[in-house]
Amino acid sequence: MSDTVRSDRALLLQAQADGKTLSAYIKLSGPGWLQSATTLGGGSLAGSLFLGVLGGTSLLWLQIVAITMGVVMLSAISYVTLSTGRRPFDAINKEINPALGWGWLIATAMANMIWCMPQYSLCYDALDKNLATLGGGTGLGDGVVAKSLVTACIFLAAGWIVLLNVRQSRAAKFFDHFLKSLIAMVVVCFFGVAVLLIAQGQIDLRLTFSGLIPDFSQWRMPTGELRDVVDSMSPDASAFWTERLVASQRTVMIAAAATAVGINMTFLLPYSMIARGWDKPFRGLARFDLATGMAIPFVLVTSCVVIAASASFHNRIDDQLASSELGEMQKSPIFDAVKPALLSRVETTLAEEAHQTDARTKLALVAALPTEEKRVAAALVKRDAFQLSLTLAPLLGDTNAKLVFGLGVFGMGFSSIIILMLINGYAFREMVGSPEGTLPFVAGVLVAGLSGASWVWLWSGGAKFWLAIFASTFGMMLLPIAYITFFLMMNSKRILGDDLPTGIRRWIWNLAMGISVAGALAAAYTAIVDKANDASQPAAFPTVVSLLVIYGGAVVFGFWYRLKHEKQSSPS
Known part of the structure; x- marks a missing residue:
């Protein structure tokens, strides 16, 4: 035990004896406030921005509920870990069900590898759409060579910093503070934008608080x-746009909730405390x-991002897109993005005549659509980092908005890559039962880093910022594994012994x-159902269901085997 830990422990024990723990908690939790306020991740940023685009300030409640649920479950695993001093993976396998333990560990590793991909993408997007366009630049482009070179540089730099972190060098601390300063800069700017918009009367405080x-x-x-826009449409138009709007809305809501507390965070917390x-x-x-150190700063930051995005994009349409003249409409910067949805709307109206109507006529019908329908189509656009940087323009x-947003997003993505590589290294150590092993740690770091680097070939498209949403949806499917496991641990006499909560505390x-747990299951169920209804990914649903069936069978077998083993080993 270090001198610092020994001193903090003595302070807490004295405060508990005197019944004055609040002052001690405030004194010792200060670094948590600063760290959490400057570690807004790329997924949280993307989720908050798209929440503001689709729902305005009416969805502010979502991340408050999500972070509250996350704090409850993280508090549970921290209680178990600090009460027993045992590594959770070992405790779950020996005392509850090895299928749950391995499911938690494998899900964490999978989340690390999958979540790394959009972090590389966010970094490239920030360079391509923001930083490389300053001073009249044209950006890096979508070429595979450019993506590969930038990705290789990011991978090598992240790997080097991971090595520095393991060695606890001064250079690692310098880079850590530098990255946090980039993130803090964009966070402060979003807060400033929210304050400015409220001061200028551009934000309806009544609607904001109702959100x-x-x-x-x-x-x-x-x-x-x-x-209200959708309700004002004709019945067929309302049905068409409601289906698409709600589908995108649910995806973003699930993603935003998943980034509040990811499954890999549930793995990192107990091991960092140990x-x-x-x-x-x-x-x-x-x-x-x-x-206080994680939930409150998270809510403040994400709320400001939602407010800024709402003011810039929610129910907004540019004059070109609103025009009924096709030539003028095609000048809109988002025309190519809204074109597929608007064409689909026209073809739905034409019904059987759609195949007999030429493309030019369809485009003319697109231009003639009511402005309300174009507004909804604009809200469904998957905007990239360049477009989203405009949320900082009022301030x-x-x-300068492009510069600050680009640096901030790059810092978020790059720091997330480093953290995910570190977590994966620790996860691989647990897999092989070697808590201090160097080889499994390096293997885990490389697997996460190289998996993330594969985004160049596995994902393509102009709106790379949207990748964060897909990865977060996958993370929400995995989160119930951790939540259910922690629930069982908090009710296990075998694990907690005399520290098992009793009476009203247990209730x-x-x-x-x-x-x-119910919230996580509901969100995961919705994510799975949405995948089942996603015509663009027909293999997603059977794949997910097959994995769930196999894993469910493993969990049932694990409980059956443990009960059978306990009966055989108990005295007759």
């Missing part, structure tokens, strides 16, 4: 100003730091965890 109240009808109905030497006296501090101007824990 803090959960509205679960948003899972199946359009929200924000777009709800590494710090924390034990039972730190349980209260852990919960306090999660609630910084267009050029409160189980109620809070039960709500969190």
Whole structure:
């Protein structure tokens, strides 16, 4: 135990004896505030931005609920870890069900590898659309060679910093502070934009505060100003746009919720506490730091991003796109992006005549569509980093907005790559049962880094920023594994012994965890159903269902085997 941990432990014990823990918690949790306020990830940024685009401020409640659920479950795993001092993976396998333990570990590794891909993409997008276009530049382009070279440089740089972090060198701390300063810069700017918009009266505070109240009808109905827009349409137009709007809305809501607390965060937290030497006296501090040091800054930052995106894009349409003249409409910067949806709308109206109508006539009908339909189509556009940087323009101007947003997004993506590589290294150590092993750690780091680098070939398209949404949706499918496992651990006498909560404390824990588990299951179910209805990915649903069936069978077998083994080993 280090001198710092020993000193903190003595302070907590004295505070608990005196009944004055709050002052001690505030004193010891200060670094948590600073760190969480400057580590907004690329997924959280993307999710918050698209929430603002689709729902305006009406979806502010979502991330508050998601982070609250996450804090509850992280508090549970921290309670178990600090009470027992055991590594969670080992405790789950030996005391509950090895299928749950391995499912949690494998899901964490998979999330690390998949989530790394959009982080590389975010970095490239920031360079291509923002930083490389400053001073009249044309960007890096979509060529495979350019992507490969940039990706290779990012991979080598991230690997080098991971090595520096393992060695705890001064250079690692310098890069860590540098990256955090980039992220802090864009976070402060979003906060400034929100304050400026409110001061200028561009944000309706009544609607903003009403957006803090959960509205679960948003899972199946359009929200924000777009709800009124859709309701004003003819029945066939309303049905057409409602289906598309709700599908995108649900995807973004699930993704935003998943990035509040990802499954890999549930793995990192307990192992980081063990590494710090924390034990039972730190349980209260852990919960306090999660609630105040992670939840509050997260809510403040993401809310400001949603407000800024809402003011810039929600229910907004440029004059060219609103024009009924085809030539003028084609001048819109997002015409190519809205064209497929608007053509689909026209073809739905033409029905059987669609195949007999030439392309020019269809485009003329697209231009003649009501402005309301074009507004909804504009909201469905998967915007890239260049377009989203305009959310900072009210505060910084267009050029500075591109610079600050580009640097901030690059910092978020790059720091996330480093963290994901580190987590994967720790996960691989657990897989082989070698908590201090160098070879499995290096293997895990390389697997995550190289998996992320494969984005060049596995994903393509102009809106690379949208990759964060797809990866987050996958993460939400995996999150219930961790939540259910933690619920079982908090109710396991075998694991907690005398530290098992009893009486009203146990009721409160189980109620809070039960709500969190139910929320995670509902979101995962919705994500799976949406995949089933996604015609563009026909193989997604059978693949996901097959994996769920196989894993479900493994979990059932694990419980059956443990019960059978306990009966055989118990005295007759």
